[in-house]
Amino acid sequence: MRISTVTMFESSLSSMNRQQSAFLDVGQQLATGRRVVNPSDDPQAASRAVSVSQSMAVSQQYADARVTARNALSQEESVLNSVSDAISSAKTLIVQAGNGTLSDADRSAIGSELRGIYESLLGQANTTNGNGDYLFGGVKDNASPFVKQGGRIVYQGADSVRAQQVDSSRQMPVGDSGLDVFSGVHAGSDxxxxxxxxxxxxxxxxxxxxxxxxxxxxxxxxxxxxxxxxxxxxxxxxxxxxxxxxxxxxxxxxxxxxxxxxxxxxxxxxxxxxxxGQDQSVFATLESALAALESPADTSAKQADLSNTLSSVSRQLDNSLDNVLTVRASVGARLNELDVLDTVGGNRSLNYESTLSELVDLDYASAISDYTLRQVGLQASQKTFVDMRGMSLFEML
Incomplete structure (x- = not known):
């Protein structure tokens, strides 16, 4: 059988190309830090890696949703803290106004201070977040939930609130309606x-x-x-x-x-x-107190009416404060739950990353050894090609 010079050249060139391709593949793995650069490198691992990557993306979406929920609940908790302080201050003024030695002018001065608290509570009830949405408007967050009508404050928001999907099996309310906060009473109310x-x-x-x-x-x-x-x-x-x-x-x-x-x-x-346990708007309660404090109590009957009104208002403010504290406790519980979900989600993400690393990441020690071996193989192939190039009968003539 006669082997032509062309055949020897093509065989040597093909061998050198294979060695160079293998050498470049290992070099690409070292450059990217990944064992599976292309799906053809390991089809099964590549397929599993896609599934794990999708799970990681979903987990990250839940993590982002928890950040949004935490921001909303943290702002609500801060506002509720201010609301509870305002109601406590109002209760102090009501107790002070019940002093029988005060004159009508003294009670009017207390009423002026109480009206300031009343307006402050209205502002807090209409607080907006960074996007301009009202915290206590429920799902209807594009308009003020509490508005003045005929000298009274009425609620025009929604009863239901938005919920955020913070984990695969948990939808968490990210707010509370104004009715629940400013008009509700808790189960153990007086x-x-x-x-x-x-x-x-x-x-x-x-x-x-x-x-x-x-x-x-x-x-x-x-x-x-x-x-x-x-x-x-x-x-x-x-x-x-x-x-x-x-x-x-x-x-x-x-x-x-x-x-x-x-x-x-x-x-x-x-x-x-x-x-x-009867629902009573804290605004209606303060309106009753203001009407009593701003009216003269110059007869025994009017003084009796004032005493009765202040007694009712005091008890209603106690119930309203307890209700706000109950809602605030609920907000705190949801914030704690988000911390737990963050911990669980973080551990889940670490497991995903570990699994993905096992599937596609590169073993550098093995890859460097393989890189050196491929480099030697390529050099040997190149040297063989150079030596074979001079193997011709014409060189012997």
Whole structure:
């Protein structure tokens, strides 16, 4: 069999090209730090790497969503802190206004300070975030949730709030509606009493206070009504009479696990309504207090009305403050949950990165050894090609 010179040249050149291609492949791996540069390098590993990369991208999206949720909840927590401080200040002023030695001018001055708190609360209720969205408007965040209408503040936001997908199985509310914050009451709220009295009545009340929260009927609404100046009856929400007795000023009246104390001279049809857990806007509460403080109390009957109003307002502010603190605690719990999800998500991302590294990352020690070997092979191929180039019979002539 005769082997032509062309055949030897092509064989040597092909061998040299293969060695050079292998050498360049290893060099590319070293340059990129990846064992699988092209899918053809390891189809199975490349396929699994795509799946892991997609999982990493989804995990990163959840991490970004948690950042957004944390920013929103942190801002809300800061505003709720200011709201609770404002309500506490208002409660202090109400207690101060109950001092019987104050004049109408003194109470008017307290009313001016209370109105400042009232306006401050309105501003906090209409707080916006960095995007101009209202924190307490619910899903309707493009307009002020609290607006003044006819001298009163009404809520025009939505009851529902937006939720953020912060993990594969967790949708977290990233806010609270204004109704829940400024008009809601928590489950353990105190009883609030409100008096409806005749113009010349001096009836005042203290309480109601809890005697036995486990008693039958505790938590329901009741109405105490005077049938005449000396006799009263207590009925439940259905109008069923529970108690009829003779009025004695200063003597506690106990029924269904609670107690209320009356003072003054009542008139026929004077009534005191006692409710527990009834929603009451903190703005409506402050409006009642302002109306009482800005009106003269120059008669015994007006002083009695002022005392009753301040007593009701004080209890309502307590309930409102407890409700704001409850919402704030909920916000804190969600922030803590985000921290836990961040930890879990971080560990998950580390596992993904470890798996991806095992699939496609380069073993530098093995690659450098292979690089050196390929380099020697290429040099040998080149040297063989040079030597074979001179192997011709014509050289012997």
């Amino acid at each position: 009883y609030v009493a409100e008096a409806t009295t005749a113009a010349d009545s001096t009836l005042t009340f203290t309480g109601p206070s809890v005697r036995d929260a486990a008693a039958d009927g505790f938590g329901a609404s009741y109405t105490l009504t005077f049938t005449d100046a000396t006799t009263f009856s207590i009925t439940d929400g259905l109008g069923t009479a529970l108690l009829t007795d003779t009025y004695t000023a200063g003597e506690p009246i106990e029924f269904n696990g609670m107690s209320i104390t009356l003072e003054g001279e009542p008139k026929q049809d004077d009534a005191i309504e006692m409710t527990k």
